[in-house]
Amino acid sequence: MPERDLLARSLAAVWHPCTQMKHHERLPLLAIVRGDGPWLEDATGRRLIDGVSSWWTNLFGHCNPRINAALKDQLGRLEHAMLAGFTHEPVVALSERLSALTEGHLGHVFYASDGASATEIALKMSQHYWRNVGQPAKNRFLCLEGSYHGETVGALAVTDVAIFREAYAPLLRPATVVPTPDARLARSGESAADVAQRAAAALEQTLEQDHERIAALIVEPLVQGAAGMVMYDPEYLRLARRLCDRYRVHLIADEIAVGFGRSGSFFAFEQAAIQPDLLCLSKGISGGYLPLSAVLCTDDIYRAFYDDSVTRAFLHSHSYTGNALACRAALAVLDIFDEDDVVATNRQRARWLGDAATELLAERPVTHLRQRGMILAFDVTGGGEDFAARYFAAAVDHGALLRPIGRTVYLMPPYVLDQSLTHELVLRATKALDAVLAAH
Ligand SMILES: *Cc1c(COP(=O)(O)O)cnc(C)c1O
Numbered sequence: 178m179p180e181r182d183l184l185a186r187s188l189a190a191v192w193h194p195c196t197q198m199k200h201h202e203r204l205p206l207l208a209i210v211r212g213d214g215p216w217l218e219d220a221t222g223r224r225l226i227d228g229v230s231s232w233w234t235n236l237f238g239h240c241n242p243r244i245n246a247a248l249k250d251q252l253g254r255l256e257h258a259m260l261a262g263f264t265h266e267p268v269v270a271l272s273e274r275l276s277a278l279t280e281g282h283l284g285h286v287f288y289a290s291d292g293a294s295a296t297e298i299a300l301k302m303s304q305h306y307w308r309n310v311g312q313p314a315k316n317r318f319l320c321l322e323g324s325y326h327g328e329t330v331g332a333l334a335v336t337d338v339a340i341f342r343e344a345y346a347p348l349l350r351p352a353t354v355v356p357t358p359d360a361r362l363a364r365s366g367e368s369a370a371d372v373a374q375r376a377a378a379a380l381e382q383t384l385e386q387d388h389e390r391i392a393a394l395i396v397e398p399l400v401q402g403a404a405g406m407v408m409y410d411p412e413y414l415r416l417a418r419r420l421c422d423r424y425r426v427h428l429i430a431d432e433i434a435v436g437f438g439r440s441g442s443f444f445a446f447e448q449a450a451i452q453p454d455l456l457c458l459s460k461g462i463s464g465g466y467l468p469l470s471a472v473l474c475t476d477d478i479y480r481a482f483y484d485d486s487v488t489r490a491f492l493h494s495h496s497y498t499g500n501a502l503a504c505r506a507a508l509a510v511l512d513i514f515d516e517d518d519v520v521a522t523n524r525q526r527a528r529w530l531g532d533a534a535t536e537l538l539a540e541r542p543v544t545h546l547r548q549r550g551m552i553l554a555f556d557v558t559g560g561g562e563d564f565a566a567r568y569f570a571a572a573v574d575h576g577a578l579l580r581p582i583g584r585t586v587y588l589m590p591p592y593v594l595d596q597s598l599t600h601e602l603v604l605r606a607t608k609a610l611d612a613v614l615a616a617h
Contacts, residue, residue, distance in 0.1 A: 188206065226576060226578065247505050252502070255501045265501050287471065287473075288504075296431060334351050373412040411449035437461035439552060439589070463510065466506040469503035534603050572606065
């Protein structure tokens with residue numbers, strides 16, 4: 178039994194992320210041997226639709242022929258060279274293209290290997306900027322209730338998810354948490370925009386009192402992913418932008434999850450017709466192929482570091498900064514966006530997803546069915562303890578990879594499902610729900 182072998186070896190040798198390892202005494206661990214478009218195949222030949230894009234990273238399916246070809250070509254040229262003192266075509270081309278996607282507003286790109294590091298870089302850049310311009314007291318941060326910006330110590334300080342944060346509280350210098358504009362908080366007669374205005378009013382109070390000590394506000398534009406696909410009105414971003422300008426505070430957009438077409442526009446902040454001062458990207462950037470993250474900043478921020486003095490420079494570095502293979506994967510991703518007009522074609526895909534959910538979830542005990550582009554979510558009432566773990570197992574039984582956050586089930590598939598496979602994914606999600614509710 179080669180599969181049993183691999184599972185036992187994995188449980189003996191691999192410490193899996195975001196997991197209480199003891200739970201694997203009863204929960205299945207799956208050995209994935211092959212990926213093919215939206216499908217993941219395990220060692221027993223079972224095929225799962227990847228309904229969460231492998232932790233929100235995979236945009237164009239597994240083993241995508243175009244990304245594979247680009248990487249094979251790059252492997253024959255250059256796999257990696259250190260980026261201090263050196264440069265190469267993929268990192269230059271990627272920087273130019275990312276900057277162009279912000280219409281040149283964010284003219285400089287700094288690289289790292291994962292999302293949490295991008296958060297750290299944005300925070301350090303913001304604080305160091307204020308120090309360089311003679312306002313060193315501006316060294317604190319604001320984040321939203323329920324925010325998630327990664328789990329390294331610096332990123333955890335702006336992450337408001339108790340279960341990730343509590344054990345490490347002694348290590349942190351926590352940010353100030355301001356109210357979330359979560360549209361579900363609408364009181365009767367209120368719109369999502371009303372909730373956004375209320376949250377922005379609270380933000381204004383905090384800024385008014387404390388702006389001289391605040392370097393930046395960091396937000397996940399439009400969708401707070403790890404909080405449970407919390408969605409909010411673009412009005413909040415418009416108001417936050419205005420307040421950050423008025424109180425001279427940077428606005429950091431963490432688009433690690435919502436960037437690259439996920440929210441319905443290429444970047445989510447476009448839907449509020451604003452631009453951030455700093456932009457964090459990762460996850461979808463390499464199509465789910467290789468670890469890569471990027472932080473884009475304005476010329477104003479960049480210029481505050483440009484000097485004869487070394488101590489005014491941004492000395493942050495990671496060994497794999499600007500890895501050529503990862504940058505080449507990202508370029509292949511951007512090529513697909515251009516060649517296939519992905520932002521436009523995703524509108525149709527998003528409609529298929531929404532229509533199937535409206536049809537199949539009717540009459541089920543779910544609330545707050547919500548959608549922003551290629552993210553669809555709903556909250557389940559009932560279902561008992563351990564809902565998320567039992568739903569995950571039921572979804573696997575029905576041939577789908579779906580991993581609820583608490584009682585929120587979400588679908589975040591790669592951008593490659595046709596109408597019938599979209600319907601099939603939602604059907605499998607619904608059957609998994611029925612199975613969990615029936616067993617309870
Ligand atoms: C996933 C995520 C991160 C952290 O990225 P990692 O690569 O997992 O460190 C940060 N911010 C947001 C919004 C995310 O969804």
